[in-house]
Structures are given as structure tokens and as C-alpha cells.
Amino acid sequence: MTRYVEAVDLLWLNSLSSADSIRLVWCDPCLEIESETEKILRAIDPSLVLITDVSLCETIVKKVHRDECKSIFLILSGLVANELLNLLTPDVHTIFIFCFNQTKYLDLKSRSKIDIICDSPSILIERITYCLDSIKRLYAYEHEQQSVRNLSKETAAFIWFHILRNVVRHFEKSPQAKNDMIEHFREYYQGNPAQSKRLVEFAETYESDHALWWYTQPSFISDIINKTLRARDIDGLFSLRYCIVDLCQLLDELPRLTEHLTVHRAMLMDRDKFEQMKEHMNKGDLVSTRGFLSTSRDRKMAEKFGFNDSGDPNKVEIIDEIDVPVGLKRIVCGDISIYSQFQEEKEILFDLDSSFEFVEVLEDPDKTDRWIIRLEANDRGALLADKYVTDSNRELTESSAEILFGKLLINMSDADQAIKYFQQLLSQSNGSQK
Numbered sequence: 301m302t303r304y305v306e307a308v309d310l311l312w313l314n315s316l317s318s319a320d321s322i323r324l325v326w327c328d329p330c331l332e333i334e335s336e337t338e339k340i341l342r343a344i345d346p347s348l349v350l351i352t353d354v355s356l357c358e359t360i361v362k363k364v365h366r367d368e369c370k371s372i373f374l375i376l377s378g379l380v381a382n383e384l385l386n387l388l389t390p391d392v393h394t395i396f397i398f399c400f401n402q403t404k405y406l407d408l409k410s411r412s413k414i415d416i417i418c419d420s421p422s423i424l425i426e427r428i429t430y431c432l433d434s435i436k437r438l439y440a441y442e443h444e445q446q447s448v449r450n451l452s453k454e455t456a457a458f459i460w461f462h463i464l465r466n467v468v469r470h471f472e473k474s475p476q477a478k479n480d481m482i483e484h485f486r487e488y489y490q491g492n493p494a495q496s497k498r499l500v501e502f503a504e505t506y507e508s509d510h511a512l513w514w515y516t517q518p519s520f521i522s523d524i525i526n527k528t529l530r531a532r533d534i535d536g537l538f539s540l541r542y543c544i545v546d547l548c549q550l551l552d553e554l555p556r557l558t559e560h561l562t563v564h565r566a567m568l569m570d571r572d573k574f575e576q577m578k579e580h581m582n583k584g585d586l587v588s589t590r591g592f593l594s595t596s597r598d599r600k601m602a603e604k605f606g607f608n609d610s611g612d613p614n615k616v617e618i619i620d621e622i623d624v625p626v627g628l629k630r631i632v633c634g635d636i637s638i639y640s641q642f643q644e645e646k647e648i649l650f651d652l653d654s655s656f657e658f659v660e661v662l663e664d665p666d667k668t669d670r671w672i673i674r675l676e677a678n679d680r681g682a683l684l685a686d687k688y689v690t691d692s693n694r695e696l697t698e699s700s701a702e703i704l705f706g707k708l709l710i711n712m713s714d715a716d717q718a719i720k721y722f723q724q725l726l727s728q729s730n731g732s733q734k
Contacts, residue, residue: 322432323364327351327384328377328398337421341375344428354380358387365391371584373428378405378417385411393584393657394431398424412623412659412676460532460708461588462685465653467705468548471541478506484539488524495520511546515592516640516647522592529591529652532709534720547592551651554634561624563595563648566606568615574671578661581673585658588681593650595622597635601645617670622656622677624648630682631655655681 324345331352332338342348349364351357357380365372371393376384378399385395385408397405397417405417416427471477482503489495498520506514515522525544528536537544569577596602599619607617624633632651637643656675664670689704706725709718 322371322373322393323347323349324373324375324428325349325351325361325364325392326375326398327354327357327380328375329354329379330377337424340421340425341428344425344432354383357384361388361391373431375424375428378402381405381408396424396427456708458586458588458681459685459688460705461529461590462653462655462681463689463705463708464529465548465651468541468544468652471538471545473508473542473545477542480539481542482506484536485521485524506543508546509550511543512550512636512639512649513641514543515547515649516636516642518642522594526591532717534709534717534724538724548632548651551632551634551649554636557624557626557628557633560626561597561648563597563622563624564599564602565593565595565620565622566599566602567618567620568607568612569618571614571616574616574618578671581658581661583658583660586681586684587656587658587675589650589652589654592652593654595620595648595650597646597648598644605645617664617667619664619670619672620675621672622675623659624677628677628679630679631677633677650677653682653685655679 322345324341324347326338326341326348329352331350333350338348338350349360351360361372361374372391373394373396374388374392375396375398378397378401381397381399388395392413395411395414397408397414398419398421399405399417400419402417402419408414409417415431416423418424418427482499485499485502486496489499498517502514502521514520515525521543524536525540525547528540599621602619606619624631631654633648633654636647636649637645640647655678657678657680659674659676661671661673664672706718706721709721
């Protein structure tokens, strides 16, 4: 948390989805098959899923969401809402409570992702239609058979950061790689006596199992690592491969979450940039990290570091409030406070390919001109990247993550970086064969 914080640590991506990206699921133990309401819903989504056995609802929803990469509009009867909301909320996009006695369940309206509680079929249909028409959704490609070469620049960038994590696993960790890392830091801090002095200690004492400790040092290696990642600086990534691999491996080894967690990150953003972003935010948009993401369990602590330069009228205070459900398979994050000199920061660090779903943006009730962006961690970004890699196998004779990584740079109109990347890849391959 003592490190450099910038709004562009997160990559926002939203695009108009096809109807096939949404799946309607209706769970009601008293469901009337072939009712007029069902017929209208099936006209909206021919693959409408009907569930009368409540015990199967969780399994079916998770399968549709995680295995088929569908965004779910879930219709629940009031009778089962309380039982299922906690189980299903992380896996659905929007929830509609449809019951005969709506006043009985109005207290549920404040629950996350609930759009409406109603007893009228026509109002239900109207709300679902409205949400379908207005929502903008990310998809890793515009069509299932889309060519790798036709990916939009924005979508390619999103997938690039997810594939980066797999590519990092293949980076070598040799004495030369360690020397490259130290030399890169030395060049960066050339002419800075204070940092050069710290670097001497770093070069003499650095060990892989201390990577997180060094990362938590204020205004030191973490700044360089994340700036390099955000810039997609291929030369820098190869130079820093030694410590990036160490950080990823140590995060992998941390205990997984055993309880629901809410973490915070505070930052200052250009007012014009925030207004533009706020205008285009849509419930359900996917957000991806552009590096390692530092957050805190303690909101006050996050504010202390994020708003230390506040007062500029051209800046607006932003707090990211991130919910992290239990049971995520692809999100790697952990409590690294035990590795830090500043344990009071209660830091939770997210790995490179973390993704989140946008929930809402609202004004902070406790302070004027401060905004809260609510996000929820999920596996969808990684799953969509996996699907892109799988589908690419049909077109490429050699489709390893390393090759796709370079091709995505080309899709992002980053030809110079792509050339550097393939040269580095070839050099590393030749070196390993000697």
C-alpha cells in the first residue's frame, strides 16, 4: 500500500455483447411449465433454463456460468431467494425476484445484483428486456469463430495481461537472469544516491523467498515492476523476469482464502478521466489488472496512502471496494502483511491475471466529491482467456502461450514490442540449448 498507485492499474473493457452471451435461468419450485411467462422468456432466450428442484439450482448455475462462460440473468421466486442468494450471487450477473407477494420480500432489494422485486409478469419481462438492451459486456472475441488476426486492439490487450501469467512461468531463472534484474534496477536509479544505496543491499542480500518482503518496501522495486507491466515493456519484462517469477511463485504458495473478504484501494484520478469512465461503466463489465494489485483490508489505511496528495481540484478521490468470494479457482491473492515492515497496512496482493466484475459506482455518503467503485473478484477473465487460447489452436500450428503472447502484441498494433519479444524468446531458446 505504500507503493505507487495509479488508476490505470486496472484495465476496463466493455463491449456490446451478442444475445448468446446471456443465459436466462428461472428457479421456482412452483414453476408452471409452458406458462405464458415462460413462452415470452423463451422468445428472449431460446435456451432458457427452468429449475424446479431447488437443490440442483446451485450446480446448474455454476456450470452455465463457469463452464460455458455465460452471463446469467437469474429469476428467483421469493420462496427460495433467501436460501439461494448467498450461494449464487457471485455467479450471476443480475437477479430478478418474481413472486406473488412482493411486499414480503422488499427487504431483499438492497442485496447485491438484485434489479427488481415484482409480482407482475409484464414488469418482469420489461425489466429483463431493458437490461438485455442496455448492458454492455466484455467477450474475448466478437464471434466464436473470429480470427486471431481480427481481435480488436482493446480486447487483445485484455487477453494479453491474462496470458502474461502463463508466459511468466516459462521465464528462465538463471544467474544471468538475476544479473539482468539487478542491472535494470541500477540503470533506473542511476543518479539517485539514496536509491542506489538501497540497491547495493538488494544486490547483496536478495533471495527468491524474500521477494515479497522487497516488494513491500516503499517506493522501490514494486514501482519499477508495475510501471514495466503497465507499459508492456518487453525489454523490461525480460530484465525483471527473475523477481516477477519469484513473486508469482510466492503468491501461489500463500494459503487460499477461507472466508469472504472485502478489500480497498484508494487513488486520485483526473476528474475528466473519471467522468468519462463513469459515463461508460456498465454493471457486469469485466476489469483486469495491469500488474500486481495492492489492496488493504483496512479502508482507513488505504485512504491514508491513496489520498496523501489530495487537494487538487482537478483530481477526484476514488475508492475501489473489492469483494472477494470464497471458492474462486483462478484468482490468486494473499495476505502479505507478514512479509512487510508495515504489518498495520493489512495488505492483500493480487497476482497478475486477476479479474473483477463491475457492480456499481456511488458517491461516498461520508465525504463530498469522493466516489466508491464496487467490484467483485471472479474467474471470468481467466476463463475467457483460456477459451481464446483453446480456439486459437484451430488456426495455429504452434499455439503455445508464448507464441500467442507475441501475436497479441501484433493485434495491439505493438509491432516493435512484438519483434523485441520474439527476439528475446529466440535468444532464450538458443541459450537453453547450449
